[in-house]
Amino acid sequence: MSFYDLTVMNADNEVVSMKDFEGKVVLVVNTATGCGFTPQYKDLEEIYEKYHDQGLEIVDVPCNQFAGQTPGTDEEIHSFCTLNYGTQFPQMKKADVNGENAIELFKYLKSQKGFEGFGKGPMALAMSAMLKKIDKDYKNNPEIKWNFTKFLVDRQGNVVARFEPTEKMEKVAEAVANLI
Numbered sequence: 001m002s003f004y005d006l007t008v009m010n011a012d013n014e015v016v017s018m019k020d021f022e023g024k025v026v027l028v029v030n031t032a033t034g035c036g037f038t039p040q041y042k043d044l045e046e047i048y049e050k051y052h053d054q055g056l057e058i059v060d061v062p063c064n065q066f067a068g069q070t071p072g073t074d075e076e077i078h079s080f081c082t083l084n085y086g087t088q089f090p091q092m093k094k095a096d097v098n099g100e101n102a103i104e105l106f107k108y109l110k111s112q113k114g115f116e117g118f119g120k121g122p123m124a125l126a127m128s129a130m131l132k133k134i135d136k137d138y139k140n141n142p143e144i145k146w147n148f149t150k151f152l153v154d155r156q157g158n159v160v161a162r163f164e165p166t167e168k169m170e171k172v173a174e175a176v177a178n179l180i
Helices: 040-054 074-085 104-112 122-134 169-179
Strands: 007-009 015-017 025-031 056-062 150-153 159-163
Touching (some): 007 104, 025 040, 040 169, 056 104, 104 159, 159 169
Antiparallel strands (some): 007 015
C-alpha cells in the first residue's frame, strides 16, 4: 500500500483520493476548532497561500478525539475556519485518527512516521506532563498525541516528516519550502 492508494471523505461526503495529489507536496493535519493550537490555522493558511500554486496541498482532517475540542458538525467547523482564519485549503469530514475507528489515512501515516517527541520548551513540557497522565507509555507508540499533528508527504508519496503540535510553524513552513 502507498499513500496514493488511500482515500478520505470530504465534508460533503465525497471520496477524495490521495492519487489526486500525485506529484504534489501534501501536508496532512488533524485539526480542532477549540484547541490551544487552533491559531495554527492562520499559519497553515499562510503556508498554503504561499506554496499552493507551486504544488502544495493541505489535507485538513478535523478530529474530536482530544478533549472534545471539535464538537461541531462539518459545516460548523468549516464556517469557523473560513470566518476566523480565512482558510481556503480543502477540509475533510471529521474523523478519528486513533483507535479502532481511525481512518486508513492516519493508520498509514502513523505506520510511516512514529512519535519522536515534543521537542523542548514550555509547551513541550506541558504536553509531556499531560500525556503521562493519559498514557504512561505515550512515548513508545505512534498514536497521534493531540490536535494539529502534521505529516509531510513529498512529491513521490513518501511520508518524510511528522511534526507534533508543539513544533514551531516556521519549521513546518521551512520543510514545505524545501520540497517545493
